[in-house]
Amino acid sequence: xxxxxxxxxxxxxxxxxxxxxxxxxxxxxxxxxxxxxxxxxxxxxxxxxxxxxxxxxxxxxxxxxxxxxxxxxxxxxxxxxxxxxxxxxxxxxxxxxxxxxxxxxxxxxxxxxxxxxxxxxxxxxxxxxxxxxxxxxxxxxxxxxxxxxxxxxxxxxxxxxxxxxxxxxxxxxxxxxxxxxxxxxxxxxxxxxxxxxxxxxxxxxxxxxxxxxxxxxxxxxxxxxxxxxxxxxxxxxxxxxxxxxxxxxxxxxxxxxxxxxxxxxxxxxxxxxxxxxxxxxxxxxxxxxxxxxxxxxxxxxxxxxxxxxxxxxxxxxxxxxxxxxxxxxxxxxxxxxxxxxxxxxxxxxxxxxxxxxxxxxxxxxxxxxxxxxxxxxxxxxxxxxxxxxxxxxxxxxxxxxxxxxxxxxxxxxxxxxxxxxxxxxxxxxxxxxxxxxxxxxxxxxxxxxxxxxxxxxxxxxxxxxxxxxxxxxxxxxxxxxxxxxxxxxxxxxxxxxxxxxxxxxxxxxxxxxxxxxxxxxxxxxxxxxxxxxxxxxxxxxxxxxxx
Ligand code: GLC
Numbered sequence: 217x218x219x220x221x222x223x224x225x226x227x228x229x230x231x232x233x234x235x236x237x238x239x240x241x242x243x244x245x246x247x248x249x250x251x252x253x254x255x256x257x258x259x260x261x262x263x264x265x266x267x268x269x270x271x272x273x274x275x276x277x278x279x280x281x282x283x284x285x286x287x288x289x290x291x292x293x294x295x296x297x298x299x300x301x302x303x304x305x306x307x308x309x310x311x312x313x314x315x316x317x318x319x320x321x322x323x324x325x326x327x328x329x330x331x332x333x334x335x336x337x338x339x340x341x342x343x344x345x346x347x348x349x350x351x352x353x354x355x356x357x358x359x360x361x362x363x364x365x366x367x368x369x370x371x372x373x374x375x376x377x378x379x380x381x382x383x384x385x386x387x388x389x390x391x392x393x394x395x396x397x398x399x400x401x402x403x404x405x406x407x408x409x410x411x412x413x414x415x416x417x418x419x420x421x422x423x424x425x426x427x428x429x430x431x432x433x434x435x436x437x438x439x440x441x442x443x444x445x446x447x448x449x450x451x452x453x454x455x456x457x458x459x460x461x462x463x464x465x466x467x468x469x470x471x472x473x474x475x476x477x478x479x480x481x482x483x484x485x486x487x488x489x490x491x492x493x494x495x496x497x498x499x500x501x502x503x504x505x506x507x508x509x510x511x512x513x514x515x516x517x518x519x520x521x522x523x524x525x526x527x528x529x530x531x532x533x534x535x536x537x538x539x540x541x542x543x544x545x546x547x548x549x550x551x552x553x554x555x556x557x558x559x560x561x562x563x564x565x566x567x568x569x570x571x572x573x574x575x576x577x578x579x580x581x582x583x584x585x586x587x588x589x590x591x592x593x594x595x596x597x598x599x600x601x602x603x604x605x606x607x608x609x610x611x612x613x614x615x616x617x618x619x620x621x622x623x624x625x626x627x628x629x630x631x632x633x634x635x636x637x638x639x640x641x642x643x644x645x646x647x648x649x650x651x652x653x654x655x656x657x658x659x660x661x662x663x664x665x666x667x668x669x670x671x672x673x674x675x676x677x678x679x680x681x682x683x684x685x686x687x688x689x690x691x692x693x694x695x696x697x698x699x700x701x702x703x704x705x706x707x708x709x710x711x712x713x714x715x716x717x718x719x720x721x722x723x724x725x726x727x728x729x730x731x732x733x734x735x736x737x738x739x740x741x742x743x744x745x746x747x748x749x750x751x752x753x754x755x756x757x758x759x760x761x762x763x
Pocket of ligand 1 (some may be wrong): 543
């Protein structure tokens with residue numbers, strides 16, 4: 217049955233297309249590869265896919281540098297293939313989000329090429345953030361803004377190999393010039409791009425750097441107040457009030473379509489309060505909630521972030537989102553792993569990752585899963601410098617920018633050198649040998665595998681009417697390292713419990729004794745003279761039927 221509110225509690229699986237499945241054998245994943253694996257995706261019991269950019273791009277930032285927003289990179293496919301993907305996914309009841317990158321284009325975009333050919337002050341220049349330099353020869357950047365990927369945030373434009381005295385802003389790589397979102401032509405162009413893909417049938421967009429489009433027009437120097445823990449987010453190019461106008465315009469376009477088209481913003485802002493502004497009913501439907509991802513393995517922080525998130529979202533009537541991994545952060549198996557002699561203990565990392573996932577999937581709202589987390593993949597930390605492609609790695613001289621470690625192609629089976637990723641064994645990043653045990657093929661056969669844990673959990677989440685949207689009530693589990701809450705108030709209510717401590721804990725009987733799902737086998741129901749209660753091991757989560 218068609219449900220216009222599907223997005224409010226959807227589970228959305230992120231595909232990083234270059235690393236998902238390679239059908240043509242060049243070592244880079246492609247659209248046909250995704251189509252060929254739709255059966256697998258459906259078997260996960262997810263509701264939707266979000267596909268990181270696959271547009272024409274010189275790939276200086278993994279496709280987040282778009283040369284043509286209406287064309288698919290020929291290495292990854294074509295618009296016709298994307299149409300086929302939409303049709304086939306829809307036939308399997310899967311929605312699809314694309315990724316829109318509006319803060320900047322690639323230097324290869326036709327608009328930036330015009331800048332390079334036109335004289336200073338031409339209308340083409342006004343589409344980007346271009347300013348005269350400082351200094352007697354305009355040889356200094358217009359202000360002190362830096363790039364997120366290290367180094368200066370400005371690069372001087374040259375004509376015929378000579379400096380022009382004019383500089384363009386790039387909050388990210390030099391290959392990603394920032395657009396001027398004060399220019400009506402830029403606004404119009406993105407309205408047209410939205411319509412182009414909405415007309416083709418896409419269900420929604422994840423919006424890249426949604427908090428960055430508008431800059432303080434005075435372009436003041438950045439002055440950081442390091443006494444504020446979130447000081448880094450207070451910059452004159454992040455989260456400016458006027459950015460909301462842009463999203464009001466976009467929402468109006470989404471609303472023109474009779475079936476629901478949805479936005480999810482990537483907005484790194486200083487407070488939950490500021491995040492909620494993006495979620496007003498005439499702006500974005502949802503935004504990622506990175507505070508949860510950053511809460512780590514800490515009961516107090518997790519509790520706090522959950523409360524804050526739910527409260528601020530409730531004020532604007534938007535569903536929260538929960539995410540533990542994506543293509544920019546260390547995979548949560550490795551991130552949550554305790555360090556033993558300076559090295560992450562990946563066995564315990566997996567226990568924690570599965571527990572964190574089970575717990576997150578019981579929270580109200582929608583949830584994101586990043587490709588490979590359903591296999592319990594660890595972060596690849598030993599990629600050699602020659603294969604690394606993260607622009608921040610190159611710009612920081614190898615001290616930062618290690619995002620390639622979570623982008624290594626998926627291991628499907630043991631059929632070839634690339635574990636079935638590619639038709640002929642190629643892979644744009646090398647996969648670690650120990651992934652042979654983590655392949656989809658290996659895990660499918662094992663009922664206790666992480667893959668089957670995800671499949672079971674997601675099927676149950678769908679089947680349980682108390683999960684998904686709604687409220688939660690915290691319950692006292694009698695131990696500061698154990699968090700517990702109830703979802704729903706009827707006989708179908710579910711109690712979700714996570715034990716963040718190392719030790720086994722006897723749960724109070726009133727939390728329930730019927731076990732619905734567990735993150736590991738360290739859960740048992742004990743019979744005592746007082747009746748039954750559940751015993752839960754350290755670093756484990758469980759869903760119980762409420763009493
Ligand atoms: C977002 C993307 C990241 C990209 C950056 C610049 O943060 O998630 O991968 O490098 O924007 O587009």
